[in-house]
Amino acid sequence: MKLFMQIRSFRNRLTMFNEDEPLGRLALAVIILLDIFILSVIFGGLSSHTEQLTSPREYMPEECRDVFIDRNWIESNKLDRLQDLILRDYQQVLYRGTGAFEPSAIARMHPVCQDFYNQVRIISENAGLKQLFISRRDLQTRQVQAGQQFSRNKSVYDTSLLENIAGQKPADLEAVKISMKELTAELEAIADKIAALDVKIEQEAVVQQLWNIIKPGNEALRERMAHDLRRFERIYTWRELVWQFIFLLPLFIVFYLWHTASINRQKPVQTLISSHLLIVSLIPILTRLIDVVLDLIPRQFFRQLFEWLKMLHIIALWHYAVIFVSIAAVLFFTHLIQRKWFNKQQLLLRRLIKGACHACGKSLPAGVNMCPFCGADQFRECGHCHEKTYAGGRFCIRCGKAIAGSGKPESP
Numbered sequence: 254m255k256l257f258m259q260i261r262s263f264r265n266r267l268t269m270f271n272e273d274e275p276l277g278r279l280a281l282a283v284i285i286l287l288d289i290f291i292l293s294v295i296f297g298g299l300s301s302h303t304e305q306l307t308s309p310r311e312y313m314p315e316e317c318r319d320v321f322i323d324r325n326w327i328e329s330n331k332l333d334r335l336q337d338l339i340l341r342d343y344q345q346v347l348y349r350g351t352g353a354f355e356p357s358a359i360a361r362m363h364p365v366c367q368d369f370y371n372q373v374r375i376i377s378e379n380a381g382l383k384q385l386f387i388s389r390r391d392l393q394t395r396q397v398q399a400g401q402q403f404s405r406n407k408s409v410y411d412t413s414l415l416e417n418i419a420g421q422k423p424a425d426l427e428a429v430k431i432s433m434k435e436l437t438a439e440l441e442a443i444a445d446k447i448a449a450l451d452v453k454i455e456q457e458a459v460v461q462q463l464w465n466i467i468k469p470g471n472e473a474l475r476e477r478m479a480h481d482l483r484r485f486e487r488i489y490t491w492r493e494l495v496w497q498f499i500f501l502l503p504l505f506i507v508f509y510l511w512h513t514a515s516i517n518r519q520k521p522v523q524t525l526i527s528s529h530l531l532i533v534s535l536i537p538i539l540t541r542l543i544d545v546v547l548d549l550i551p552r553q554f555f556r557q558l559f560e561w562l563k564m565l566h567i568i569a570l571w572h573y574a575v576i577f578v579s580i581a582a583v584l585f586f587t588h589l590i591q592r593k594w595f596n597k598q599q600l601l602l603r604r605l606i607k608g609a610c611h612a613c614g615k616s617l618p619a620g621v622n623m624c625p626f627c628g629a630d631q632f633r634e635c636g637h638c639h640e641k642t643y644a645g646g647r648f649c650i651r652c653g654k655a656i657a658g659s660g661k662p663e664s665p
Contacts, residue, residue: 266528284529292533299537302500307361309486317366320467321478336386342377372463382457389450396443403436494545505534601645611645
């Protein structure tokens with residue numbers, strides 16, 4: 254009960270200037286705008302603060318996982334994938350002035366990934382090799398375009414040939430045939446040029462060194478890297494939480510101390526503002542705690558629990574538990590909502606405010622003492638002054654004392 258009283262008192266401080274003066278709508282709107290602004294600044298600062306940590310994606314980037322764990326770089330596509338990496342770095346240098354292989358970023362990586370990216374950086378800094386990759390990409394683009402044009406011409410040629418066989422007026426088959434021959438010759442020439450570039454690129458010593466780094470067959474290295482990544486992700490979850498709390502908790506403590514001092518010194522404006530800031534600083538703290546709980550419990554606890562239940566062939570117990578816990582939760586929250594927010598006294602107060610009958614809830618004509626719909630008396634006798642007062646009210650309209658059974662404590 255004391256906890257609910259404290260929560261209610263704090264809630265009142267969010268919308269009241271003092272005990273007798275409610276906060277104006279304009280002032281409340283200004284304070285809410287301040288809340289939104291401070292909350293956005295907190296989340297922005299939290300993001301910048303967290304970026305100082307090395308994330309799992311920075312520790313082992315996607316391309317590194319692709320090469321060493323997923324083994325997606327194979328003989329038939331590794332040159333294309335290397336080309337994508339090199340030209341991505343080239344585009345970033347053009348538009349941002351910094352490449353994708355900055356030494357500071359590479360220093361955060363797993364040692365194997367460092368070797369890989371350092372070698373790719375050496376290749377990307379070779380102007381001659383970079384130009385070979387650009388030429389290769391341009392040829393591949395033209396190859397795709399010429400192939401699409403050839404497919405369209407072939408479709409036209411086949412259709413016209415069928416029309417000619419059927420005795421209909423065909424299109425100019427000779428022109429289409431000449432175009433297809435020219436495109437075929439161009440595609441063959443492009444393929445030869447790409448093959449020549451491939452040979453030239455493959456002969457470069459820096460490229461051969463990269464192929465030696467990523468050569469397949471080292472299963473022990475693959476398992477070690479997968480193990481290192483899983484371990485880093487587990488540690489990072491807690492490290493990130495602690496690091497973010499280092500940023501969030503000082504703000505919360507400052508706002509809490511300010512709020513407490515404002516109440517003690519009876520500073521209504523400071524109490525109002527500090528109450529809102531206390532809630533604002535609490536939101537990211539609760540958000541991070543919920544994220545961690547939702548991240549760890551499903552991944553760790555439930556996975557092990559399911560394995561144990563399946564091993565014992567009693568997985569049905571999990572479904573029974575979900576059913577009974579759901580029913581218990583609904584019972585608890587239904588009881589809480591009904592007893593605290595939608596109880597009989599609250600219903601009577603809402604009906605009294607709307608000028609409705611406390612018994613049937615229908616709107617009453619002005620000045621009536623008895624409900625014309627159900628006949629209920631709208632007044633009852635006060636236990637203190639024995640005068641008539643509203644049946645749904647908490648306090649007597651004559652003596653001002655709390656009415657027995659209204660949910661309010663008796664006045665001294």
